[in-house]
Amino acid sequence: MSARTKQNSAFSALFTPKLVTVLREGYGFDAFKADLISGLTVAIIALPLSMAIAIASGVPPERGLYTAIVGGFLVSLLGGSRFQIGGPAGAFIVLVFATVQVHGVEGLLLATFLSGFFLLAVGFLRLGTFIKYVPYPVTVGFTSGIAVIILASQLKDLFGLTLAGGEPGPFIPKLKALAEAAPSFNLAALLVAAGSIAIIVGLRRIRPGWPGFLIAVICATLAAWLFDLPVETIGTRFGGIPQMLPAPHLPDLSLDKIIAVLPAALSFTLLGGIESLLSAVVADSMTGRRHRSNCELVAQGVANIGSALFGGICVTGTIARTAANVRAGARGPVSGMLHSLFLLAFMLVAAPLARFIPLAALAGILAVVAWNMAEKHQFAALLRSSRGDAVVLLITFLLVVFRDLTEGILVGFGLGALLFLHRMSEAVRVEHGIASITDRPDNGEEPYAPDIATDDTVVVYRISGAFFFGAAAAVGAALDRIGGKPRAYVIDISSVLMLDSTAAATIEGFARKARQAEASVYLVGANPQIRKLLRTHGLRPPHLRFYGALKDAVAAARRQSQAS
Template sequence: MLRPLKVPLKRYCYSSRFQKDLMSGLTVGVISLPLAMAFAIASGVKPEYGIYTTIIASVLASLFGGSRYQVTGPTGAFIPILLSIVLTYGYENLLIAGLMAGIILVVMGLLKMGTLIKFIPRPVTIGFTAGIAVNIFTGQIANFLGLVGLARHEGFIDSMREILLHLDTVNLYSILTAALCLAIILVTPRFFPRVPGSLVGLLASTALAALAYPGQVTTISTAFGGIPDSLPQFSLPVITLEKLQQLARPAFTIAMLGAIESLLSAVVADGMTGTRHNSNRELIGQGIANIVTPLFGGIPATGAIARTATNIKSGAVTRYSVVLSALFVLATLIVLAPYAGAIPLASMAPVLMIVAYNMSEHHAFIAILKTRSNSAGVLVVTFLLTVLANLTVAVEVGLLLAMVIFVKRMSDILVVTKVLPDPENHLARVGAQDRLDSHDCSQISIFSIEGPLFFGAAQMFSQSIIDTIQYNPKVVILRLSKVPFMDLTGEDHLRTIVNSLQKRGVMVLISGLNEQPEKTLHMTGLYETIGRNHFFPHTEHAISYALKHTDTEGCLRCRDRIFHRCIAEREAAAATEGIPA
């Protein structure tokens, strides 16, 4: 699983690849450091835990994962989930939930489930991403305004009510600090695109607060007691069966969101570099990172799209650029930790607000809304539930709604039509007739089924055929060449039709059966019930077989002349017996 260098380490260190990876690593490290602290604080834990996560998770995910350029660490998407877990279960249990999520990710990778993530509908992902962005943005209003005395709440409405109740504690120094940081973050990319605006904003606003009005704003030191300059210590959390049961759902939510974010980030990296990631290996790498990181106090991590893109744009060549960025963050922790405590929380607020704005995908959100379709409804429901309830409920309901809409659409695709042969094509095709009441065969009925025959459409399929057959024909031919898929519910309804017709003495013939439906019929035994000699590759073969089992006298009395053999037999009878042609 570990990806060794293809050249000796000494040669790599003197190569141009190392120089490019080093510059990219330094750039990513500079960006990752303030984000790590900001994400940790917003998640309700100490800032150093975000730094530990950045160091450990990025190295492990890079070495064991399936994307060459992926940068892993704490992300904004996790903030509402982690904060909810901390407020409900506590920090120690957050570590256990993160470890459990890592195990789930590894299992998902081993079971080759990496490709399944792409089947999550876009309205669901856009909906919960936008909802997370709203929660992150509103969660920083208190720090931006410098409000004090607030109790932390899990719910959005309770949090907003808390902010309104404490508006009288607004700190103008905090607003000034936050406004300066925000302005620098917004302006820096326009004039200095290669300079990380968040870091410059933090440094400038911290300097302003420390020099112009010291002690007037809340800092990391006053809120959390500073940041230790020591390495993270290994500690095994106390795990009990009760805790495992209690944290199963939060852990699954972390795992699913981590898988989605990581694989989306890997796809973005593929698009920027022309490479191709291994989705299952990426899940395993992310799982290993999330198993080990909590053992050193770190919080759950996932692939970070913005930092991954920065890694690529900065010239990264190998996966070791991420390792170098982690080493830079580690060195910075040891050297500059005492000074980081002076950073105001008001300076952190704009950093996270910009992150929330960038991850909101507001353009995609508006574009989906403009469609005024069922997908727009799924988007709105997922978004509102993410904001007002929680991400787990939002994703579950969003996926359920999307599945119901999908089933409805697929059931609408299924078309059951009673058809007759087209005389001009000598039974090469079967064409629908507009006047079946006045022009039909009393002995052979042919039905054409088009679309997947599954649980959402099976009832309509059986009802359509039963309602159409108003008499007892000798033979019923079911054309299934345009049925690509049949599930067990569809098979059960087909069995009901076959049994009903066979009890009435009607022969059932099948033409054009595709591979998947045939396997289903073999598996359930319906193939044998229908009869092996009652399956035909083409409809004309089934018709020829059916004509051999019809009543010849009935054919002679029929004037519709539906089939060519009927015409030939009637002409022969007219010539020998004087029956009118």
């Protein structure tokens, strides 16, 4: 097989949509029936949720439906996960709301459009693998922070408050404005919201298979209509929703506008990639399947471009709806495609009825979503686990709530990376002496002990762990502390997990000092990659000799010391 053919085969394996894989495996009527039922189930969940997320994001409710219909269909059609459900997500509420406040809806559409191309680039450059390296405390911190912000954003509609100057975006000013608006409290709105929450929570306990969100919205709407409750509805605020998808159109692509929304687009890209791959991992854990991360990111990119063209907001994989899809018995991506078609049918048929839905009921839905998003048990466990993890968690959480979501993720990731490097550097060991001059058994590391070294002219050291820039200074200091004037040094690195250029430079510096002292250096256990790296730093015979076995290196070192 030629190299070009191998490259094409590898590309195909990475970017073939799961829909193609499912169809190749054989897709019959039973599978279609299962996907039909699961698609309808998820659509019933997504219908009120998509509108609620859109309203909380500062845009009309129909834009949430456009997102779920167009974006959700493309995610399932092209995605690298069998069960992923795409659509508007609660995690984006903060970013979308802030973007609308600064750049308006047209700016939001442009940012979503650009983020689609960025996600395409991330996928095709095969960078999706790196997104999984976001530390767990960062994930829990920003998810919990988003939950707090979502709940705060729903307090206005939960209590039926009237804000004279509009609702501020930042957390503290928002709470102050809500407190000042407390005299406008609407008991009817609170009762509708509380009733919706009670129905959702109650049904989850006694009838978990029932669509609690939709039932709560229907009951709240009927109650508001029958009793003529003085509560704000979709109709009173937005005038209802249209019955058709709009014609696709490009957003404003002027250079000035692109530059203005670029930070928002990058934030959408980062959060969208993390959220969608986390959702795919959840689906994998529930089904035992494996998703194609880079293919999934490409699909997310196409879905965001498509959503923006039809007036929708950011698309990503949605964990709760994806899990519901799996639990409903989905067999493959057809379920997600059908979920979008069902939503389109609902919009065509029932759009006029949506204007009667109380906003307090949708606020109740998002309050439940926020409660579920707040990873309370994981948050408490990380606070108890270690001081480093607790610091990363709290700083991420506080920055997300009080500063900015992207800033929280980036700072948290940076702190998590530093914490990891610190822990890895502490795991490196430098041991002096030899336990024996025979090879160690494969199933254990025999301890080295300085007091049983057999030859003062030959010093044996073993380095174990990850020998990288974070540990290079400590290892270099340990090597420099060698006493006496030995004629040869044997350094066993067979237990080194990885070695980088800084570590290679440290060994080169030690070898140079040894040459100045007229001593030889023997390196044991270097694999071909490490040998190649060391040679690029000038470490080759006669300045440094490579051996595969410790006994051979010690024997050669003794012969050299006796000869000199």
